[in-house]
Amino acid sequence: MGRSTRSRIPAKDGVRDDPASAYDMTHADEGVEQRTLACIVDNEPGVLARVVGLFAARGYNIESLTVAEIDRNAHQSRITIVTSGTNHVLEQIEQQLLRLVPVARVIDVTNSTGGIERELALVKVAGVGEKRVESLRISEIFRAHVIDTTNESFIFELTGASQKIDQFVELMRPLGLVEVSRTGVLSIQRGKDKAG
Amino acid sequence: MDGNSTMDTATTQQLTGAEIVLRALADQGVDTIFGYPGGAVLPIYDAIYAQQQVRHILVRHEQGAGHMAEGYARSTGRCGVALATSGPGATNMVTPLADALMDSIPMVVFTGQVPTHLIGSDAFQEADTVGITRACTKHNYLVRDVNDLARIIHEAFYVATTGRPGPVLVDIPKSVQFAKGNYVGPKAIEHRTYHPRTEPQDKRIEEAVAMMAGAQRPIIYQGGGVINSGPAASEALRALAKATGWPVTSTLMGLGAFPASDPQWLGMVGMHGSFESNNAMHDCDVMLCVGARFDDRVTGRLDAFAPNSKKIHIDIDPSSINKNVRVDVPVVADCGKALAAINKEWKRKVSRKPDLSGWWKQIDVWRARKGFAYPNSKTLIKPQHAIERLYALTRDKDVYITTEVGQHQMWAAQFFHFDKPNRWMTSGGLGTMGYGLPAAIGVQAAHPNALVIDIAGDASVQMTMQEMSCAIQHDLPVKIFILNNEWMGMVRQWQQLLHGERYSHSYSDALPDFVKLAEAYGCHGIRCDDPAKLDDAILEMINTPKPVLFDCRVEKAENCFPMIPSGAAHNEMILGNITGDEISEAGKMLV
Numbered sequence: 001m002g003r004s005t006r007s008r009i010p011a012k013d014g015v016r017d018d019p020a021s022a023y024d025m026t027h028a029d030e031g032v033e034q035r036t037l038a039c040i041v042d043n044e045p046g047v048l049a050r051v052v053g054l055f056a057a058r059g060y061n062i063e064s065l066t067v068a069e070i071d072r073n074a075h076q077s078r079i080t081i082v083t084s085g086t087n088h089v090l091e092q093i094e095q096q097l098l099r100l101v102p103v104a105r106v107i108d109v110t111n112s113t114g115g116i117e118r119e120l121a122l123v124k125v126a127g128v129g130e131k132r133v134e135s136l137r138i139s140e141i142f143r144a145h146v147i148d149t150t151n152e153s154f155i156f157e158l159t160g161a162s163q164k165i166d167q168f169v170e171l172m173r174p175l176g177l178v179e180v181s182r183t184g185v186l187s188i189q190r191g192k193d194k195a196g
Numbered sequence: 197m198d199g200n201s202t203m204d205t206a207t208t209q210q211l212t213g214a215e216i217v218l219r220a221l222a223d224q225g226v227d228t229i230f231g232y233p234g235g236a237v238l239p240i241y242d243a244i245y246a247q248q249q250v251r252h253i254l255v256r257h258e259q260g261a262g263h264m265a266e267g268y269a270r271s272t273g274r275c276g277v278a279l280a281t282s283g284p285g286a287t288n289m290v291t292p293l294a295d296a297l298m299d300s301i302p303m304v305v306f307t308g309q310v311p312t313h314l315i316g317s318d319a320f321q322e323a324d325t326v327g328i329t330r331a332c333t334k335h336n337y338l339v340r341d342v343n344d345l346a347r348i349i350h351e352a353f354y355v356a357t358t359g360r361p362g363p364v365l366v367d368i369p370k371s372v373q374f375a376k377g378n379y380v381g382p383k384a385i386e387h388r389t390y391h392p393r394t395e396p397q398d399k400r401i402e403e404a405v406a407m408m409a410g411a412q413r414p415i416i417y418q419g420g421g422v423i424n425s426g427p428a429a430s431e432a433l434r435a436l437a438k439a440t441g442w443p444v445t446s447t448l449m450g451l452g453a454f455p456a457s458d459p460q461w462l463g464m465v466g467m468h469g470s471f472e473s474n475n476a477m478h479d480c481d482v483m484l485c486v487g488a489r490f491d492d493r494v495t496g497r498l499d500a501f502a503p504n505s506k507k508i509h510i511d512i513d514p515s516s517i518n519k520n521v522r523v524d525v526p527v528v529a530d531c532g533k534a535l536a537a538i539n540k541e542w543k544r545k546v547s548r549k550p551d552l553s554g555w556w557k558q559i560d561v562w563r564a565r566k567g568f569a570y571p572n573s574k575t576l577i578k579p580q581h582a583i584e585r586l587y588a589l590t591r592d593k594d595v596y597i598t599t600e601v602g603q604h605q606m607w608a609a610q611f612f613h614f615d616k617p618n619r620w621m622t623s624g625g626l627g628t629m630g631y632g633l634p635a636a637i638g639v640q641a642a643h644p645n646a647l648v649i650d651i652a653g654d655a656s657v658q659m660t661m662q663e664m665s666c667a668i669q670h671d672l673p674v675k676i677f678i679l680n681n682e683w684m685g686m687v688r689q690w691q692q693l694l695h696g697e698r699y700s701h702s703y704s705d706a707l708p709d710f711v712k713l714a715e716a717y718g719c720h721g722i723r724c725d726d727p728a729k730l731d732d733a734i735l736e737m738i739n740t741p742k743p744v745l746f747d748c749r750v751e752k753a754e755n756c757f758p759m760i761p762s763g764a765a766h767n768e769m770i771l772g773n774i775t776g777d778e779i780s781e782a783g784k785m786l787v
């Protein structure tokens with residue numbers, strides 16, 4: 001479970017959607033892949049804006065982003081970003097992040113051994129009768145918790161890899177899915193050592 | 197503030213924020229700052245008034261202050277410092293910040309900010325300065341507590357000058373300038389997260405030298421990083437060229453790191469570089485890239501860039517490596533240290549100088565094409581001729597050259613030659629018209645007895661020419677040498693070659709009378725349009741001990757050649773007199 005499956009989406013017509021420069025034609029035939037990066041940053045004002053601004057300015061994708069302080073005394077936060085691009089672009093993203101002064105280190109969670117990714121989702125499903133029973137049954141299979149209920153609805157709390165949540169949401173759709181709230185991906189490394 | 201920095205800097209004492217700024221500047225060894233007052237920096241101006249250590253040069257527009265700090269930094273190797281007020285003062289500083297970031301110029305900019313309790317209230321002259329400048333600084337700070345101010349200033353200088361240098365902005369609310377707090381001196385800075393790597397890995401140096409030793413058609417492609425690294429890097433580069441016998445070319449930013457008078461010098465590389473350097477780049481089998489970043493103006497078409505070469509890339513910024521061009525041996529290090537290590541390893545590993553006579557023979561064939569040749573004229577001053585005469589007549593002087601951006605900049609790079617680093621100040625990455633005049637003032641402030649010449653175009657110079665007033669006020673006798681062709685020459689050239697000769701808005705209609713304008717500012721004005729009188733006019737400029745504006749009327753339709761058209765490869769260089777058909781439709785899409 002440490003490494004989630006990655007889809008390799010071939011570039012359209014052999015041309016990358018967002019070439020890094022008008023002259024850049026050498027990496028056009030590379031496939032696009034998804035990658036999860038964790039940045040350990042100094043928790044100072046504006047640090048999130050720097051990271052997000054870098055992605056916006058250089059045209060990199062953000063598929064999900066989570067951020068919170070992880071060590072109050074050391075003023076450190078961990079930002080986990082799920083991004084996608086060709087291998088060349090992903091390498092650049094890592095190096096460009098490291099250029100930011102408050103970024104202490106960047107961990108490639110996808111390609112490191114023992115990288116774990118988890119997401120939490122809150123899923124609201126409304127319905128009565130057989131559909132209601134079915135949704136509850138499926139939630140047990142996914143080890144979701146019911147955190148709120150009315151006669152006509154449930155809210156399920158579910159953690160797991162993003163794909164597991166995607167799957168659960170798809171199964172709930174015909175059973176009366178109302179809305180979903182997700183945290184985005186969190187990451188950590190297996191084993192006794194601290195990250196980096 | 198008593199301006200006395202002989203006190204023990206480690207002791208803590210209570211000063212106002214404004215006093216802390218001046219004290220920190222003095223402790224950082226800053227002798228000159230470039231600035232413009234305004235409401236949100238008045239306390240700092242009070243502190244400036246009360247001291248003698250730091251000289252303040254009053255500019256006419258904040259953009260000028262930024263470029264002056266850049267010129268100061270580039271010509272001295274030290275950190276440039278500029279000061280502006282909040283709001284418009286800060287937004288006017290954005291261009292020089294972006295310029296310094298692109299060209300890796302160490303600079304610390306101070307801006308005033310509205311008092312902390314008014315931040316976010318759309319107060320008078322409020323702007324989100326740290327937000328606006330985040331993308332055009334290496335790092336920036338908003339100081340919220342006066343007790344953090346001294347540490348932040350020292351940290352700002354540390355970040356600006358170490359690693360890959362760049363601009364750092366410190367935004368100081370007026371309330372913080374008034375508040376009293378602790379001053380701390382510039383002790384050894386140990387940043388929590390910022391640790392630039394400067395020492396090369398031995399393994400990489402060994403790999404590099406092993407690759408170099410087998411080269412048949414080698415080239416050194418060197419850039420501004422060698423100049424940023426300091427004089428020792430230029431010395432190490434010269435030693436390496438001597439030991440290896442390799443030819444050397446340079447980017448626009450790297451001119452002067454290797455002497456142009458050396459027989460191993462091939463001239464500048466890239467879009468308007470020399471025929472021999474571009475062909476040598478294309479045909480080389482081993483390329484040693486030192487402190488350059490494979491910019492699109494250098495590489496041309498990437499998939500045809502040095503197609504049969506192995507590449508070694510020395511850069512202090514890991515993100516520069518494999519960004520545009522994949523390299524075989526990356527060396528993340530300070531250029532000077534890496535070059536010294538390579539020199540040492542070369543001596544150890546390579547017993548005798550390799551025989552490159554075949555390669556040099558080929559290079560001499562390219563040289564014989566004389567790519568910079570142009571038909572001279574007896575009736576009109578050719579811009580190339582004007583630069584050649586300027587170079588010839590200033591050779592025995594202690595001369596520094598700045599430029600604006602455009603054709604004149606390329607002609608200056610082609611026809612003015614440099615034997616020492618830090619003598620050539622130009623806006624390379626950002627291409628900022630209006631850079632040259634204020635940069636020249638900054639250079640002159642650092643080198644009061646030197647001959648400082650801004651080689652300018654008639655369009656560029658008008659972007660910042662109010663700074664002539666600054667030059668007069670501070671007795672900084674810069675020479676502004678305008679190649680006046682009445683056009684935005686490079687725009688006109690591209691319109692001729694790429695846009696079917698539709699000269700849309702590139703003619704400088706209603707140009708001022710530059711001589712009268714010079715006189716209005718109190719400068720000396722010279723006009724020359726006769727090749728026979730050019731030398732005397734240039735000598736008059738050199739020998740006038742005050743700011744001079746030289747209106748050099750040149751051939752209007754001259755194009756800048758040779759040229760690698762957009763989207764073309766190094767060996768597809770055009771030597772002159774082209775029609776436009778040489779450029780592909782895809783190439784026309786590029787900038």
